[in-house]
Amino acid sequence: MCLAIPAKVVHLKEDKAQVDFGEGVLREVNVTLVNVKVGDYVLVHAGYAIQVLGEEEAEETIRLWNEILEAENKVRAK
Amino acid sequence: MVEKLKFRDPNLAKRVAEQIRKVTPKEGIVKICHVCGTHEWTITHFGIRSLLPESVEVIAGPGCPVCIVPASEIDEAVQLALRDVVVTCFGDVLRVPGSKMSLLDAKAKGADVRVVYSVADAVKMAEREPDKEFAFFAVGFETTAPSTAVEMMNRPPENLSFLVSHRLIPPAMKLLVEMEDLSLNGFIAPGHVSTIIGLKPYEIFPKMYGMPTVVAGFEPLDVLFGVYMILKQLREGKPRLENEYTRAVRWEGNTKAQELMQKVFDITDGGWRGIGTITSSKLRLREEYVANDAHLRYDVKVEHGVDLQPGCRCHLVIVGKIKPTECLLFMKNCTPQKPVGACMVSVEGTCRIWAKAINTLGK
Numbered sequence: 027m028c029l030a031i032p033a034k035v036v037h038l039k040e041d042k043a044q045v046d047f048g049e050g051v052l053r054e055v056n057v058t059l060v061n062v063k064v065g066d067y068v069l070v071h072a073g074y075a076i077q078v079l080g081e082e083e084a085e086e087t088i089r090l091w092n093e094i095l096e097a098e099n100k101v102r103a104k
Numbered sequence: 105m106v107e108k109l110k111f112r113d114p115n116l117a118k119r120v121a122e123q124i125r126k127v128t129p130k131e132g133i134v135k136i137c138h139v140c141g142t143h144e145w146t147i148t149h150f151g152i153r154s155l156l157p158e159s160v161e162v163i164a165g166p167g168c169p170v171c172i173v174p175a176s177e178i179d180e181a182v183q184l185a186l187r188d189v190v191v192t193c194f195g196d197v198l199r200v201p202g203s204k205m206s207l208l209d210a211k212a213k214g215a216d217v218r219v220v221y222s223v224a225d226a227v228k229m230a231e232r233e234p235d236k237e238f239a240f241f242a243v244g245f246e247t248t249a250p251s252t253a254v255e256m257m258n259r260p261p262e263n264l265s266f267l268v269s270h271r272l273i274p275p276a277m278k279l280l281v282e283m284e285d286l287s288l289n290g291f292i293a294p295g296h297v298s299t300i301i302g303l304k305p306y307e308i309f310p311k312m313y314g315m316p317t318v319v320a321g322f323e324p325l326d327v328l329f330g331v332y333m334i335l336k337q338l339r340e341g342k343p344r345l346e347n348e349y350t351r352a353v354r355w356e357g358n359t360k361a362q363e364l365m366q367k368v369f370d371i372t373d374g375g376w377r378g379i380g381t382i383t384s385s386k387l388r389l390r391e392e393y394v395a396n397d398a399h400l401r402y403d404v405k406v407e408h409g410v411d412l413q414p415g416c417r418c419h420l421v422i423v424g425k426i427k428p429t430e431c432l433l434f435m436k437n438c439t440p441q442k443p444v445g446a447c448m449v450s451v452e453g454t455c456r457i458w459a460k461a462i463n464t465l466g467k
Contacts, residue, residue: 029142029452030247030296056224058254059361069299069352072194072244073222074251077299077358083351088110091329095119098126 030071032079035062045070111323112150120328121155127335128157135287136160136334137280137424139273140167140294141452142322148461150324156331163424166276166376167294169244170196170450171422174375175409177269178202181241183404184267185215190233191267192226193241195219196450199443203410207241223255230264238264239398245273247296249387250361253368256393265398268388271374273297274305275385280423281313290316290334292327295349302357303345310343321349368393377411377446378419418445421454428455435459 033045033055041058045068056074068075110116128134138144144164147153153162166172179202185191191207198208198219211217216236220226226240238261242252249270256266273294281288293306298319309315316337320330330348337343347353367390374386389397399405412419416438417431428434428447438444440459447453 030299056222056251056254059250059358059364061360069296071247071296072251073224074254076247076250076296076361077352077354080351087348087350091116091120091325095116095123098123 030069030076032067033070033075035064035066035068035075038062038064043068043075045075111321111325113325117155117325117328120325120332124155124160124328124332124335125157127332127339128160129338132159134160134289134335134338136162136290136292136331137165137286137288138162138167138292138294138320138327139165139277139280140292140297141169141171141450141454141457142296143167143292143294143320143327144454144457145452146322146324146327148457152324152327152331155328160331160335162292162331164421164454165280165424166379166422167273168422168447168450168452168454169248169271170194170200171418171446171453172271172276172376172379173197173200173243173269173446174377175201175203175411176375176406177267177409178206179204179406179409180399180404181207181239181267182210182215183406184239184398184402185210185217186213187402188216189237189239189265189398189402190216190218190229191239191241192218192220192229194221194243196452197241197243199449200446201413201443201449203406223251227255227258227260227264230261234261234263236263239402240264240266242266242268242270244270245294245297246270246300246365249365249369250300250358253361253364256368256389256396257364260396264396265401266389266396267398268369270369270387271376272371272385272387274301274308275382276376276379277306277309279379279382281309281315283423286423286425288315289338290343291318292330292334293317293319295319295321295326295353298347298349298353298357300358300361302353303347303355304357306345310345314343316343317345319345319347319349319353321352376422378422413444416445418447418455421445421447428458431455435462
């Protein structure tokens with residue numbers, strides 16, 4: 027039930043947005059809860075965008091994971 | 105976006121699993137609890153438990169908002185449906201057993217029960233059919249409650265009322281951590297609830313209970329890293345609150361959603377199926393909005409319902425005390441086709457998720 031799916035905002039009109047869930051699946055969602063612009067990725071839960079996804083943070087997470095794993099290996103190798 | 109591609113990288117997963125083995129204590133059991141049906145799905149679907157050392161247990165807490173709705177509240181919705189009110193609800197709720205019948209049973213008896221994807225759909229239906237009375241059965245945790253709040257602020261049509269059954273997650277986590285026989289060592293906090301509430305409500309867990317707490321996302325690597333971060337905190341002896349899901353969860357959460365929730369709802373004690381009453385865990389409409397409260401409008405109030413059918417062990421599954429396979433009914437008398445307990449009904453229920461995994465493996 028707390029499932030939320032990422033989607034890209036393709037069109038905005040007042041508190042409604044057309045979002046693309048990928049592969050051309052478009053749906054209207056309510057964006058009252060977030061500040062978004064066209065092109066942003068949002069998390070959609072039960073027809074409402076609940077948060078804006080940070081693409082930079084996503085890249086950063088992956089980079090950080092690799093860094094942690096490498097650092098751990100170095101510590102162990104010493 | 106990067107989401108799916110890199111967050112499921114099997115090579116990276118292998119490397120995290122190796123690190124997990126290295127930081128796992130040599131002796132004793134580490135018990136990590138998550139409180140989200142979607143986490144349980146990720147863990148079961150991707151076989152995360154098989155990647156962990158035997159001494160690291162990941163258990164599922166009461167993370168399915170549909171499973172924890174007490175029978176009394178299902179009974180209220182059923183009563184409304186049988187009294188010619190069109191009851192709208194999320195699909196998961198339809199088959200949840202009440203004391204005597206589910207909403208689906210009521211529908212079979214001729215009641216008008218309709219599944220909606222969103223509260224906005226219920227609003228549209230009520231507007232389209234002004235001659236009928238509608239009620240929306242508002243089930244869900246903090247992830248879902250803001251959408252109810254939005255529609256309440258927008259002044260819903262007069263022929264639409266609300267049965268509010270929203271519950272809050274941190275009070276349930278507090279209950280779990282205080283259960284001595286559960287003896288937890290760490291929390292994976294629910295990612296999507298946290299997009300709304302932020303991190304602050306979890307601060308008490310490391311501070312007061314010495315419990316490592318990591319907010320994690322829902323890709324397999326998110327969960328694996330969550331487990332790793334908890335084990336590392338345990339090894340260092342420094343329990344703290346960390347955020348693994350930075351791409352969606354900010355420290356402060358979604359403040360706009362929080363403000364709306366505060367305007368629309370009060371917090372009160374609430375019953376959880378199989379668990380009992382949890383202090384300050386339920387949302388109810390504030391006085392300004394009581395005109396929209398279906399309880400008052402139709403004078404329905406069921407104090408006590410039958411939460412557990414004979415033999416059902418949902419109450420133990422729901423707090424992670426037993427695995428679904430330790431219930432005698434599991435996959436015998438209780439199946440996804442013919443569920444006995446609420447945990448087998450919702451796609452986020454632990455028993456249902458395990459049943460699906462078993463069926464898939466069987467093929």
